[in-house]
Structures are given as structure tokens and as C-alpha cells.
Amino acid sequence: MNILLAEDDVRLGKLVSHLLENEYHRVDWVKNGKDAYDHARIFPYDLIILDWMLPGENGQSVCKRLREKGNQSGILFVTARDANEDIISGLDSGADDYIIKPFEFNELLARIRAISRRKEKPLEEVISIGNFSLNLNSHVLKRKDSVIDLTKKEYQFLEIVMRNHNQVITREVLFERLWGYETEVSENALDALVKLVRKKIDLPGEPSFVQNVRGIGYKVRRFDV
Template sequence: MMRILVVDDDVKLCEVLKRGLEENAYAVDCVHDGDSGVNYAETDSYDLIILDIMLPGKDGLSICQELRSKKIGTPIIMLTARDTVEDRVRGLDTGADDYLIKPFAFTELLARMRALLRRDSPSKSPELAAGELVINTNTREVYWKKSLIHLTTKEYTILEYLMRNQGAVVTRTMIESHAWDYDLDSISNLVDVYIRRIRQKIDPEQGKQIIRTVRGAGYKLAVQ
């Protein structure tokens, strides 16, 4: 599961992007000014940043320059209403990876995000595999023993995160921080509930579990 930071002072646009991205199994944090954008980008780990140029406080160009000077290489897509070649060149020269002019189609944003995330991935393939469990991250289809498994958005988000960390122990806190945003109140045992649901869908007969409980730590997705 990928974690996205959106920095834009247009609150309504942020709400639309957040809802749309979460429906596509991304975890999203939104902030509305430049200083908060820098703080979030420096203190948390994001897979991609969507950054508006015109912001209260630090503008997007300054933020991008600052992050790159601090060796933060998170892919950045800049959003702006400026459509001149010079403006696009300035954005790319400060360290942005892509440039999208407002207004834009949400499907185009998703396509550009996927392209950047693939570029930074060790594998260019959209498929993640663990034994007979296969995920297509483009279509969000999940197959177990070649049969299509239907997961909810949250179930898919958690399973993809486990797949991307295959073989490693993933704590409940790590899952929480990637699958839910900062506005979530106490989530108690929700992680355990979702893991149980995923297990039931992948292996209804509860045979050899591919998602293993690591007592006192969390979970590990392992084939053997």
C-alpha cells in the first residue's frame, strides 16, 4: 500500500483527491500550507507527494528545492494553474518529477502516479507474487491459486502492504500508519479484524496460512 502526501490550499480539491485516492487503495494525508507540507514530508515516509505551487507560507517550488537539498528523494508531482513552458521548466528544475496543470482529469493523475511509482520500484512489473498469491497493483485484482478474490479497499490496502514487505515482520502500528490517516481515532483491534477477514477470503479452509501471526510483534507474509 502506498502512502501519499497532498499539499494544496484548496480544501475542496484536497477532499476530492483524498476520497478518490483512498478509493484506489492509497493512504492519504492532506495539508494546506507550505510549512506543514515540509514538516510532514520530513517527519514521515511517503511514497509520493502531490504538491501545489501556490501555497500560503512556502510555495511549492521552495518546498521542492528544500526537500531535494535535504536528500529527500520522494517523487513529486506538481500541481499548478500556470501553463507556460517556463513555469513547467522551473518546476522540473527545482526537482519535481512531473507537472500537472489544473484543471486535470483524476484518471490522468492516477496514471502519472503509477508511472512514477513503477519507476522507483525495484521491479517494473505491476504484479506482486507470494507463492500462489498474486496481486496486480494496476487493476487491484487479487488471485489465490488462480482464482479471483474479492477484497474491500481496506483489505486490499493491508494485503498489498504485507506483500510489499514480504518476509519481514510488520507491526500493527506500521499497518495502522499506512492504512489509516492521522484523523483516525482509536482503532483498537481493527488490524486484527481485517487480517482475519483477509485470511478467510484467501484460504477459507484455514490451511497453511500465508499471513502468519508473530506473537508480540505483528504479522509476516511468508510462503514457507
């Protein structure tokens, strides 16, 4: 699942991002209302976890503006404000649910699952391209009926390129989404990761499932329908 986390508390933001990524979700973390709104307008997130008291523009305002623009992502408010009128106000601004700080991580996961079930358009569970199918819930890749074992980073890379199979994903976007901006990982790590993925999923004599677009990034091989 692609998740946008808007949380200005650095300790909490790092913790929630880490725990969600361990559950195989892909997380973008921002720390203010403007960045939350801008990211949500550009990228197709399945879920936005929105702190109420964000610097600049508060979460309620961000939520309301996104809904006015037709954004259909699931929105979960995270707030320390537990007064009944605040909860009602937050839900009326367009949020799907709310969770009160402090919270247990298992409760956060349960609310994420509940939002997923309630959405009119259920979150995509399986992406099928050619002979490959990627299950977004079990994180299993299959070629026809054969399971291909993946590491977490290999799965995350394939999820990104398969979700966006009609376009080239730039190296910069892939690197940021896999390792983040603040990392000491070498730029060569992306090429090494792609090499490992190809070794696992490609068959001898066939074009690679993941194709390089020289100087730009990577895309999924086009299959004739």
C-alpha cells in the same frame, strides 16, 4: 500505488484523497511543506503530488531538497501558476510533470499514469510471495491461478504488508494508513479486518499468511526459498 498528497486547501485535499483512494491508491495527505518533506524522507512513495504554494516551505523548495537527497519518487506539481517561466522553474527543480488548477480528475489520473511510464524504474506491478501474487494495477490477488475476491480495505491491508514483507508493520501505522487519524472507527476494526482476510486466503492446516506479532502488529509469513 503509494501516494503523498501535499495540499493546504482542505476542500481540495479531501476531494483528491477520496477520489484517489477510490482508484485503490493509498494516500497520505499533509498540509504544509515541512510535513511533505519529512513524510517523503521516511516513507517510500511511488508518487508525490505537490502543491506549489504550501505554507512554510513551498513545493518547489521541497522538491529540490528531495532530489538533492536522492529521492526517486515521481513528483507532480499542482499549481495555479501557469506562466511559462514558473513551469520551467518547477520542472528544473526536479518535478516530473505539472498540472494547472483547476483541473479535471481524469487529467490528474492520466498524468499519474504518464509519470509511471516514464520512470526509469517502473512502478512495481505484481508482488509475489509464496503461492500468492498481488497485482497492483488490477488489484487482484491470486493463489497460484485462483483469484481471491477482496474488498477495498482487504486489498489495501494486503498491499501494505506484502510491500513490506521483510518487516513488521505496527498496528498504529496500519490503522493510520487504512482509516486515517481523524476517524471514529474502533481500534478493533483492524483485528476484524485481519480475521476476514485470513478466512479468505488461508488453507486449512497451513500457517496463516498474515501473522500476528504480539503487542506490535502484523507481518507476512516467511516462506523458505
